[in-house]
Amino acid sequence: MSAVGLAVGDGVVLAKRNLTRTLRVPDLMMSSLIMPIMSTLLFAYIFGSAIQVPGVSYTEFLLVGVFVQTVVFNSVITGSGLAEDIQKGIVDRFRSLPISPYSVLIGRTISDLANNVLSIVVMVVTGLLVGWRVDSSVGEAAAGFLLLLAFAYALSWVLAVVGLSVRAPEVVTNASFMIIMPLCFIANTYVSPEGFPSVLRVIAEWNPVSAVTQAVRELFGNTNPDFPPGAAWPLQNALLASVLWIIVMLVVFVPFATSRYRKAVAR
Amino acid sequence: MMTAAIVAREVVKKYASVTALDGFDLEVAEGTVMGLLGPNGAGKTTAVRVFATLIQPDSGQVEVAGIDVVANPRAVREVIGLSGQYAAVDELLTGYENLELIGRLHHLGKKGAKARAEELLEQFDLTEAAGRRLKEYSGGMRRRIDLAGALVRRPKVLILDEPTTGLDIRSREATWDAIGELVASGSTLLLTTQYLEEADRLAHRIAVIDHGKLIANGTADELKDQVGGHRLEVALSEAADLDHARAVLAPIGHGEPVTSHEDRRVVVPVAAAGGVLVEGVRRLDMAGIEVVDASVRRPTLDDVFLALTGHRADKAGQNGEGVKAEETKDEEPVR
Numbered sequence A: 001m002s003a004v005g006l007a008v009g010d011g012v013v014l015a016k017r018n019l020t021r022t023l024r025v026p027d028l029m030m031s032s033l034i035m036p037i038m039s040t041l042l043f044a045y046i047f048g049s050a051i052q053v054p055g056v057s058y059t060e061f062l063l064v065g066v067f068v069q070t071v072v073f074n075s076v077i078t079g080s081g082l083a084e085d086i087q088k089g090i091v092d093r094f095r096s097l098p099i100s101p102y103s104v105l106i107g108r109t110i111s112d113l114a115n116n117v118l119s120i121v122v123m124v125v126t127g128l129l130v131g132w133r134v135d136s137s138v139g140e141a142a143a144g145f146l147l148l149l150a151f152a153y154a155l156s157w158v159l160a161v162v163g164l165s166v167r168a169p170e171v172v173t174n175a176s177f178m179i180i181m182p183l184c185f186i187a188n189t190y191v192s193p194e195g196f197p198s199v200l201r202v203i204a205e206w207n208p209v210s211a212v213t214q215a216v217r218e219l220f221g222n223t224n225p226d227f228p229p230g231a232a233w234p235l236q237n238a239l240l241a242s243v244l245w246i247i248v249m250l251v252v253f254v255p256f257a258t259s260r261y262r263k264a265v266a267r
Numbered sequence B: 001m002m003t004a005a006i007v008a009r010e011v012v013k014k015y016a017s018v019t020a021l022d023g024f025d026l027e028v029a030e031g032t033v034m035g036l037l038g039p040n041g042a043g044k045t046t047a048v049r050v051f052a053t054l055i056q057p058d059s060g061q062v063e064v065a066g067i068d069v070v071a072n073p074r075a076v077r078e079v080i081g082l083s084g085q086y087a088a089v090d091e092l093l094t095g096y097e098n099l100e101l102i103g104r105l106h107h108l109g110k111k112g113a114k115a116r117a118e119e120l121l122e123q124f125d126l127t128e129a130a131g132r133r134l135k136e137y138s139g140g141m142r143r144r145i146d147l148a149g150a151l152v153r154r155p156k157v158l159i160l161d162e163p164t165t166g167l168d169i170r171s172r173e174a175t176w177d178a179i180g181e182l183v184a185s186g187s188t189l190l191l192t193t194q195y196l197e198e199a200d201r202l203a204h205r206i207a208v209i210d211h212g213k214l215i216a217n218g219t220a221d222e223l224k225d226q227v228g229g230h231r232l233e234v235a236l237s238e239a240a241d242l243d244h245a246r247a248v249l250a251p252i253g254h255g256e257p258v259t260s261h262e263d264r265r266v267v268v269p270v271a272a273a274g275g276v277l278v279e280g281v282r283r284l285d286m287a288g289i290e291v292v293d294a295s296v297r298r299p300t301l302d303d304v305f306l307a308l309t310g311h312r313a314d315k316a317g318q319n320g321e322g323v324k325a326e327e328t329k330d331e332e333p334v335r
Helices: A003-024 A026-050 A058-074 A076-088 A090-095 A103-129 A138-166 A169-185 A198-206 A208-220 A238-265 B044-051 B073-079 B095-105 B109-123 B139-151 B169-184 B196-202 B220-227 B239-252 B276-286 B301-309 B321-331
Strands: B004-014 B019-029 B033-037 B059-064 B080-084 B157-161 B188-193 B205-210 B213-218 B230-236 B258-260 B265-270 B291-297
Touching: A003 A026, A003 A103, A003 B095, A026 A058, A026 A076, A026 A103, A058 A076, A058 A103, A058 A138, A058 A169, A058 A208, A076 A090, A076 A103, A076 A138, A076 A169, A076 A238, A090 A103, A090 A238, A103 A138, A103 A238, A138 A169, A138 A208, A138 A238, A169 A208, A198 A208, A208 A238, B004 B044, B004 B188, B019 B033, B019 B044, B019 B059, B019 B188, B019 B205, B033 B044, B033 B196, B044 B059, B044 B080, B044 B157, B044 B188, B073 B080, B080 B139, B095 B109, B095 B139, B109 B139, B139 B157, B139 B169, B169 B188, B169 B196, B188 B196, B196 B301, B205 B220, B205 B301, B213 B220, B213 B301, B220 B301, B230 B239, B230 B276, B239 B258, B239 B265, B239 B276, B265 B301, B276 B291
Parallel strands: B019 B213, B033 B188, B033 B205, B080 B157, B157 B188
Antiparallel strands: B004 B019, B004 B059, B205 B213, B230 B265, B230 B291, B258 B265
């Protein structure tokens, strides 16, 4: 078997194991199923009713933000899962077996991708119930979901680095939130960044989360004339900017996570 | 000439602040059981991690089944089985799932992994518990799954890192029986342990490691002979008399007497058995020290350990507190 085939084959076996675990830990189930439902409902009814925009649906604008926020939050599992497996010695057991050295990371990121698919399905159903609609073609909608998943996958590798650097599983979640909270909120997820103070506005405009959110809104036909995307290049060319961001994140963080992994386990 | 299953020469492994292995040498002959004995922090686990390709040595050479662990770790992983405190099982998976997962990662294929998992569950008397998650297993059952996990690929060299640490005596006996069967079937086994009794019972040869170096290597009898002589052992009724008793007994000893507070004992190395017992008790009696027990015996592995390393072996597993918690657990699995 080729090296890549082996890495992916072992990765899939390990991903299956991770998913089995997720389904058996109530806390993890909560975060990947219940949280998306709650976020969708809360944001749709609380913010959706607080911010009244005559004639247009704020819910539609808002829900893509909820989708992006949820997959970003889900990426925390990548880091904490890795840290936990290393701490408990599970990774050592795997490493004493003739598997590809990349398969632990591949397995973890694949299972988190599957986890995101689950969350998205749940959110779509909840979203449809509260009045969210896709106003574009099937192809564009599919592209939107694909973009969402691709971004989530790339982000998993970023958070893998956090998990492998911090190592104590209890600390990983907190450290991760220090990264993803600003990423989620200094962005166009819930409001237009036009009104942000200048520094925050620039950060929001160049935040990959903003580009992805804008691109998915465009693909779903959920843009709203009352919430213009802003004039910055990544928001005017959101799809291109998103794809570029995803490529950059993968190119930087796949090797980075791999070297962190080697360091973390070689003790 | 016998072939060596494990050869380590001049192995050095340093961490930021400690030198875990400091020119460590070891040779384990094929088809034999080697007990690697040493106090906590002596380098046992580091040695095991190097042999199992989990970490690379800074210098020195290690071959397992004739394969260099640094040059070809992948090939080493094909022929070893590792189990013990640092290679864990998955609590959220069932016994069957754990073994099947290992089989899949050994590339036995879906069918092969399934068949082997079932075979091992049968062999370790876990068929009934196969569908339960490990979380619900007792300590002893968990150890058996762990052991079975190391055997999935029928390894040429089996490495068990403290296989019975933390188990109560009954589970330990059961684990020993299981290991004994493996040994009978001809596997090469490297076993690290803190328990002298375990080494004495399972190992053909014993290697003692301390401060990252091999300090002794031989059969249990050879090691006992190496330490030599006999031991006069007296138990006192009052712990307060220990220092006094040591001073009283020192003149008849062949070496420094050692006292142990918890069981109020003094052990004195003596050259020959004749007359020592009476003489020792007489001296203590004259000094007004009350003796509850006295005997002269051959050195035990404990004495060997003490003589070689300067401290007593960790006996926590025999009467320590950590065991009691496990004992109750063994009777009634946590649900």
